[in-house]
Amino acid sequence: MQLEQQLRDRLEKRDILLMTHIVLGYPSFDTNREVIRQMVENGVDCIEMQIPFSEPMADGPVIVRANQEAIKNGTKVADCLSFAAEMTASHNIPFLFMTYYNIIFKYGEEAFFEKARGCGIKGFIVPDLPPEEGESFLQLAAEYEIAPILIFAPTSTDERMRVLASKAQGFIYCVARRGVTGVKSVIGEEVLEYLGRCRQATSLPLAVGFGIQDRDDVSALIGKADMAVIGSQTIRLVDEKGAGAVGPFIAGLR
Amino acid sequence: MDKQGFFGKWGGAYIPEVLHQTFQELNAEFTKCKNDPAFWQEYVELMSTYSCRPTPLTHAENLSRHFGGAQIYIKREDLNHTGAHKANNVMGQGLLVKRMGKKRVIAETGAGQHGMATATMAAKFGLACTIYMGEEDVRRQRPNVFWMEKMGATVVPVTNGSRTLKDAINEAFRDWVTNVDETHYVFGTVCGPHPFPEMVAWFQSIIGLEVAEQIIRYHGKMPARIFACVGGGSNAMGIFKRFIPESNVELVGVEAGGHGIATGLHAARLSGTDASPGVAQGYKTMFLQDDDGQMQETHSVAAGLDYVGVSPILSYLWEKGRVRFEAATDTEVMAALDLTMKKEGIIPALESSHAFVQAFKEAPQLTPDDAIIINMSGRGDKDIFTIAHAFNDPSWKDFIIKRGLEYSQGK
Numbered sequence: 001m002q003l004e005q006q007l008r009d010r011l012e013k014r015d016i017l018l019m020t021h022i023v024l025g026y027p028s029f030d031t032n033r034e035v036i037r038q039m040v041e042n043g044v045d046c047i048e049m050q051i052p053f054s055e056p057m058a059d060g061p062v063i064v065r066a067n068q069e070a071i072k073n074g075t076k077v078a079d080c081l082s083f084a085a086e087m088t089a090s091h092n093i094p095f096l097f098m099t100y101y102n103i104i105f106k107y108g109e110e111a112f113f114e115k116a117r118g119c120g121i122k123g124f125i126v127p128d129l130p131p132e133e134g135e136s137f138l139q140l141a142a143e144y145e146i147a148p149i150l151i152f153a154p155t156s157t158d159e160r161m162r163v164l165a166s167k168a169q170g171f172i173y174c175v176a177r178r179g180v181t182g183v184k185s186v187i188g189e190e191v192l193e194y195l196g197r198c199r200q201a202t203s204l205p206l207a208v209g210f211g212i213q214d215r216d217d218v219s220a221l222i223g224k225a226d227m228a229v230i231g232s233q234t235i236r237l238v239d240e241k242g243a244g245a246v247g248p249f250i251a252g253l254r
Numbered sequence: 255m256d257k258q259g260f261f262g263k264w265g266g267a268y269i270p271e272v273l274h275q276t277f278q279e280l281n282a283e284f285t286k287c288k289n290d291p292a293f294w295q296e297y298v299e300l301m302s303t304y305s306c307r308p309t310p311l312t313h314a315e316n317l318s319r320h321f322g323g324a325q326i327y328i329k330r331e332d333l334n335h336t337g338a339h340k341a342n343n344v345m346g347q348g349l350l351v352k353r354m355g356k357k358r359v360i361a362e363t364g365a366g367q368h369g370m371a372t373a374t375m376a377a378k379f380g381l382a383c384t385i386y387m388g389e390e391d392v393r394r395q396r397p398n399v400f401w402m403e404k405m406g407a408t409v410v411p412v413t414n415g416s417r418t419l420k421d422a423i424n425e426a427f428r429d430w431v432t433n434v435d436e437t438h439y440v441f442g443t444v445c446g447p448h449p450f451p452e453m454v455a456w457f458q459s460i461i462g463l464e465v466a467e468q469i470i471r472y473h474g475k476m477p478a479r480i481f482a483c484v485g486g487g488s489n490a491m492g493i494f495k496r497f498i499p500e501s502n503v504e505l506v507g508v509e510a511g512g513h514g515i516a517t518g519l520h521a522a523r524l525s526g527t528d529a530s531p532g533v534a535q536g537y538k539t540m541f542l543q544d545d546d547g548q549m550q551e552t553h554s555v556a557a558g559l560d561y562v563g564v565s566p567i568l569s570y571l572w573e574k575g576r577v578r579f580e581a582a583t584d585t586e587v588m589a590a591l592d593l594t595m596k597k598e599g600i601i602p603a604l605e606s607s608h609a610f611v612q613a614f615k616e617a618p619q620l621t622p623d624d625a626i627i628i629n630m631s632g633r634g635d636k637d638i639f640t641i642a643h644a645f646n647d648p649s650w651k652d653f654i655i656k657r658g659l660e661y662s663q664g665k
Contacts, residue, residue: 053547053548054415054548054549055415055420055424055534055535055549056424057270057424057427057428057534057535057536058270058428058431060428064414065414068414068415071548076546077546077547100534101268101533102532102533102534102541102543102547103546103547105531105532105533105547106530106532106543106545106546106547107546107547127270127271128268128269128270128533128536129268130267130268130269130271130274132258132267133266133267133268150271151270151271152271153270153271153272153274154272155271155272155273155274155275155276155434155435156271156274156275157275160274160275164271175271175272178272178431178432178433178434178435179272179428179431179432180428180431180432
């Protein structure tokens with residue numbers, strides 16, 4: 001309930017929330033620190049921090065490269081956990097972990113939940129863990145009060161969405177289209193109809209991600225969803241113009 | 255199988271939500287085919303007219319005499335159309351694709367044999383085809399790339415990660431989640447998310463079914479041991495499956511020992527102690543990974559064995575002690591290949607040569623009354639550049655230099 005309530009409180013003042021994404025250790029934890037500071041100062045409502053994995057199956061080229069570079073730079077899971085603890089202590093917005101299941105599995109599911117709670121993490125997004133394979137994960141999520149954020153896709157049937165919604169907490173991550181991260185989505189009739197189906201299936205807040213890149217994309221979602229997710233775009237921005245460009249970019253989104 | 259798609263604690267379907275619906279459809283169609291004897295008939299008919307099934311079981315008399323122990327038999331999967339056992343799985347999945355009405359197929363490939371077979375199937379069934387292949391493997395297996403392209407497939411070199419088989423699999427998944435409605439992913443081995451391990455093992459089991467009849471005909475009794483190389487494990491599962499209930503038949507999987515297990519440059523998941531349980535590429539198995547769960551670089555002279563994971567079914571059979579695992583080094587592989595060519599006039603693929611290494615080590619321990627079977631998963635012609643290089647063959651080098659010169663002069 002914690003994460004959902006935090007988001008609902010923020011929705012009192014905003015017609016749409018912003019969630020951003022960073023890959024931990026890319027290009028460095030120092031840059032991560034600066035980027036997060038700028039994001040928070042410019043009104044970001046929630047941040048998903050990706051713990052890098054060598055096989056990021058659901059990600060597109062920008063995030064794949066960031067994962068590889070982060071690992072090559074020597075980023076360890078332990079570093080990600082202590083950095084997370086530092087961020088949650090410094091900034092008053094909810095932070096989530098996004099990663100692939102092997103990182104959690106290898107650490108030990110329960111140990112990971114315990115550690116993440118200690119770090120002040122509010123939710124997990126694990127794109128390769130469907131609820132069918134996540135029985136113990138979902139149980140631990142309830143026990144440790146960390147929201148398991150599940151994913152809707154345009155290919156999910158209404159019935160499937162209801163099953164997912166019954167197991168999710170915090171919010172639902174609605175993938176805007178088929179494909180991987182980082183390719184621009186057109187928020188057209190098809191997406192809006194799909195978001196209508198998502199809304200029907202759950203009372204949880206809806207976040208929309210995959211290819212949300214600019215102010216027009218964000219405003220197109222107002223009234224249709226509760227939170228826009230900016231992922232690859234800020235990584236691209238930091239690559240091209242440095243961390244300093246993030247603040248103005250975020251400020252210009254709403 | 256225990257819980258759906260699990261073999262003991264191994265397997266499962268760790269897939270992104272966008273693929274959920276497609277897997278529902280695939281599972282439903284596969285279940286229908288499995289329960290329909292006419293489907294298997296159609297499959298066997300196709301394999302006997304488009305490929306060369308049943309493939310022969312060759313008695314290697316010279317090698318048997320050379321080692322002075324067991325009678326050595328070689329199952330000739332190299333005589334399949336496209337030169338490897340890969341055709342069995344691909345043509346089977348091709349029949350499934352036709353039933354599901356999809357218009358496009360994609361595949362990953364390591365050694366290129368699975369890509370070749372998929373390109374062939376796509377040409378025959380009139381499907382669009384894209385093959386993902388690690389950049390490193392494109393370099394190692396250039397002749398197969400040439401043929402895939404000539405058959406109308408698009409070959410995409412993958413430049414992520416270690417640029418080998420696992421990276422090609424990731425890239426194929428990225429294509430699939432993007433084009434899921436029209437596309438089927440022809441997974442090449444007994445790995446990946448359920449139902450692929452079970453489905454690929456089912457199609458490949460045709461190998462062992464033939465062997466069981468052939469060995470009785472030629473040798474009068476069941477073999478003492480069966481040897482197969484293990485990358486993902488599809489040729490091994492193909493020949494082992496029929497014999498799992500035959501408790502007197504010892505099943506031996508041979509992995510890539512690379513430069514030697516102690517060097518860390520290998521792909522030994524089950525024969526060494528470097529692997530640990532993990533979840534990646536859609537399934538749970540023993541992976542070569544570090545303490546954080548990051549997959550590690552692997553090495554083998556044979557592109558088709560150069561892989562971080564292994565079939566969940568084989569992890570299960572390993573855990574139960576039903577299949578024994580060994581490793582063969584690159585150097586041992588070259589020696590076994592050389593001996594097989596000289597003694598039998600047969601050219602096994604570098605992958606298959608791993609099985610020959612272990613069989614040669616064990617043949618002298620048995621008696622002429624015993625038979626052992628080596629699954630020759632593919633033919634070695636495709637490896638001509640790698641093999642010629644490894645043998646440091648002077649006349650081949652001279653040919654390449656001269657041909658290169660001609661090309662550079664625009665001839």
